[in-house]
Ligand SMILES: [Zn+2]
């Protein structure tokens with residue numbers, strides 16, 4: 001499910017409705033654009049619909065954790081994947097609904113601010129524990145006797161906390177959205193003791209969308225994480241609350257191509273001798289002749305920098321990683337049609353072990369090693385590759401590798 005957020009414009013206060021993964025706020029009223037930076041765990045609430053005898057300040061908010069993304073498991077033979085998209089209670093209170101169900105997607109959720117009246121019940125169950133419970137609902141984790149796995153990764157598209165408003169009335173606890181009774185008996189003093197007021201640091205921050213290089217307005221089509229300035233031909237990524245120049249290269253293509261972004265992740269490995277591209281080819285048992293150039297090349301993975309279904313993602317990551325030698329050096333430019341970067345490099349890095357296992361032709365060596373392996377990525381680099389439209393597929397110009405056109409939901413040319 002895709003959630004929509006009713007976010008007030010930080011400049012004029014007008015309500016802007018946007019997708020939860022969008023960062024660029026375009027205000028039609030004051031014509032100012034702002035880029036939104038969330039705290040580590042964004043917090044939202046379901047809007048309450050209160051009976052007249054209840055005030056906003058009497059509300060308590062029960063925390064639910066929202067997980068949306070892909071769970072990858074590897075059992076030593078095959079990488080399996082499941083989409084996870086759920087909310088799970090994090091308050092530890094008994095007998096309250098375990099999940100918010102479909103409710104968050106039928107209403108616009110609101111950002112939590114320091115001024116939100118009411119008490120926020122603290123999360124008492126560790127996020128890891130909540131996630132484990134949620135993951136059990138997926139097919140790759142449930143029935144684990146049959147599908148025993150030795151590696152699991154969660155590539156989170158959205159991780160957030162959504163609060164359900166509740167209120168006490170005559171000793172009972174009520175849902176503040178449906179007004180249905182949740183618990184027959186509840187002591188509001190106990191809830192009071194478990195709760196805290198909203199905090200400033202929970203609020204999103206906003207940064208200017210003027211180019212740090214030249215002061216012109218930047219653009220980011222399709223919710224891209226990379227803001228582009230066409231005036232000085234530069235790209236920018238938010239890091240720690242400010243825009244830093246994106247380390248990006250573009251492999252030149254034909255005149256009417258579209259450029260699709262990939263993360264080039266140079267890795268250092270602990271737990272195994274896996275330093276060069278040759279080590280990778282040997283470990284995954286590729287049917288290729290190992291050359292001197294393979295031995296001299298540091299291992300790097302090349303994975304999509306855009307969100308795609310897990311099968312497409314894994315196949316593209318394997319194909320581009322294996323054939324990365326085919327691409328000529330890129331240029332520093334952001335001109336031309338750009339497909340949006342929608343996958344942060346940190347998430348891409350978390351998929352490396354699953355990609356490695358997916359690359360394996362024979363699993364004997366990897367099965368042994370995977371539990372001990374850990375990868376570190378020092379400086380993720382963006383590489384834009386030229387693709388041309390071939391109807392059902394888009395085809396990468398230098399390598400001939402194709403990706404289903406349906407995987408690029410915004411289309412090759414924006
Ligand atoms: Zn505005």
Ligand SMILES: [Zn+2]
Pocket residue numbers: 211212213214215216229230231232233234
């Ligand atoms: Zn500029």
